[in-house]
Amino acid sequence: MLSNLLKCDSIDINNEYEMRLFQHVDIQYIKIILDDIQVNKYLAFANPIEVFEGYFGSMVDGMNESINKNEIPENIIVTIIEKSTRIVVGNGGISSVMFCPGNFEVGYQLAPSVWGKGIATLCCKMLIQMTFTELNGYKVNADLYGQNKGSMRVLEKAGLVKEGEQMDYYKIDEDCFDSRLLYGITKSMFDKL
Secondary structure (H helix, E strand, O other): OHHHHHOOOOEEOOOOEEEEEOOOOHHHHHHHHHOOHHHHOOOHHHOOHHHHHHHHHHHHHHHHHHHHOOOOOOEEEEEEEEOOOOOEEEEEEEEEOOOOOOEEEEEEEEOHHHOOOOHHHHHHHHHHHHHHHHOOOOEEEEEEEOOOHHHHHHHHHOOOEEEEEEEEEEEEEOOEEEEEEEEEEEHHHHHOO
């Protein structure tokens, strides 16, 4: 799976959707998705949008630089596309955790129009499988807002378990806060799925 992505091939998520490596041109499409309040209310890095552009732009540059050197990138970001329309409906990725070789974080953002179709779960499962079978990972982590019930279900369906909670981590507005939930799965847990 990873070798196909690194050759810029698309990989089927299911019969209707596929993923391929994220490209700079995809930022314009993901910005539209992130502009939706249903999506960005749970993303600390999406506001303002320039933060997202800088964050993902530098990750794409690093990914491309590694691929050009025939090295495995530290961050593998994918674009999720509807096959029949060629419309970008989201993105996902795995990133190595700094100073912890073999430890990765998984994340995803999808347009509300495709929520509830299992795409995030399938993409997440594929990225986790790639981490453990092709990247020699030993742990995959994720974090999310406590109110983000949809992402909670995605992570749990993908095999991650809740490992902790940081109370009042995100400031929503002057008097409202939300917790940060920490999820994870180890290689040994994955092998038992």
